[in-house]
Amino acid sequence: MSGAVQAGYAPPTGPDQPAPGRRRLRWLLAATVAWAVLLAVLTWISVRDDPPTVREQRSLAEAGPVVDRAVGELLAAAGDGGAAWLVPDVLRRGCRVTPFADGAALTRGVEVLLADDDARGLLQRVADRLPADWRAGVRVTGEGPVLRADAGEFVAVEGRSTGSGRVRLTAETGCRPVGAGYRAPTADGGSEAAMVTELLGGFGGAAGPVEVSAAPCPDGATARTATAVSAPDRPDRPTLPGALSRFSDGTLQVRATTELYAYRSSRTVVAERVDGRVRLTVAAICRR
Template sequence: MNAVPAGYAPPTGPDRPAPGRRWLRWLLAATVAWAVLLAVLTWNSVRDDPPTVREQRTLAEAGPVVDRAVGELLAAVGDGGVATLAPDRIGQGCRITPLTDGAALERRVDVRVAGDDVRGLLQRVADRLPASWRAGVSVTSEGPVLRADAGEFVTVEGRSTGPGRVRLTADTGCRPIGSGYRAPQARAGAEATAVAEALRALGGPAGLTPALSAAPCPSGGRVAHTARATTGAGPKPLATALAPVAAGAVVLDTVDAYAYRRGPVTVLAERTGDQIHVTATTPCTP
């Protein structure tokens, strides 16, 4: 028998890899398999699973949800008040993470009511909203508040903004911007004509181009429209100036607001300081 010198490791042979190398090969194979499995699971999740946090939907993707929510709110108001679509607001510069900027979209429906039963209006709106929204009205230190969930992490709220005034909002919260929000296309139709007619009655300048807003109605493929313009306040009370145009179809008459219907269009004039804001809206029906 040949003696083996001290400190000399016997050869393992060409077909017998060292135990350490075999263990490393198994570890590398397991790591690669795990990475492939994670990639497949992630791809399936992105493709098939619903979003679990708000940041998984961009402003471009959430915008249509907000538009549909505004149409639902407008339809839910119905004949409970004089409702108008307000301009959309996009808040830039919010933070998704400490290093990532985003933006938030808010659209709203402003409502004027003849009395001051804000809670009653909010409850009627909540009752008419889709059941999946889980809408409800609670009384807070600031008064009654409507809260609902329109889906895709779009929150809906309603609250009083003053005597006889209610504001209903649909809000995305802070989102990645993506390709950005594109508002529904609005047309200058009967609403713009009604605004021009009211401005003439109020002694406003001719040729004002009204700003336009639109929202899809919940059913029937219809689209709600609002046209708006502002003029200086004249000496006449709103009712005196607009009564001949209203032709008896008055739906609201207060010191600072006057509203009437011209066919399917509801016209609202509101006095604030030395200005009069005129809106004309073709609403959604419940």
């Protein structure tokens, strides 16, 4: 047979010579695998070393301590502006981090009772005392003056009037992945809880346990707020000023009415009649 190759006829490929199409497919597959490995490595490095760029990258377990420190800063900034204390934290579950993932949002706050109605003045003083990198500022809106600041790690800080002579300052995470969950700072009630029990003795005693909230102060101390509610009030019970004024001699009296009595000394003491009972709060606040 002649060794000439007929026109239009490709010579057969030997067993050790893969077709050109197969070689291209193998190179494409190898390049795809290498690119996927490179992306995985870069993603791991970014997650390990780079700060989060969106709120959803920081879980509630990680953001919780930022909120705790923020309310300590707020308490220290507002402490001498009236009678200030911590309010119980609020954890709202069931929000949506993504269309496919549930999350939770944490809010902690500080309540301030003023001797006057100058909420804007207090908010401005608080803004001036907060850390400079929070970029705190006060704007007057249709709902009144509002303080806004950024405590870092996507924790939003806000302050606004909640009524005559009252201001609420809050730090909030927004909706986050839960992660390991939020664990509030713990502290025994100490002398604050004992004082609540003693003061409520004049109103029939506490109707339930004393609730204690805590937060870290900027100076390393721990702020504590103890609160309890009395048994149902009776007509023969003393008025709030009548029962509490003897404890507030030589202190700064903030409010004194038949329904609300508050003073500040080394601690904040606030008593308020609510639904026929006396709710009493004693707080050791942060100092500057």
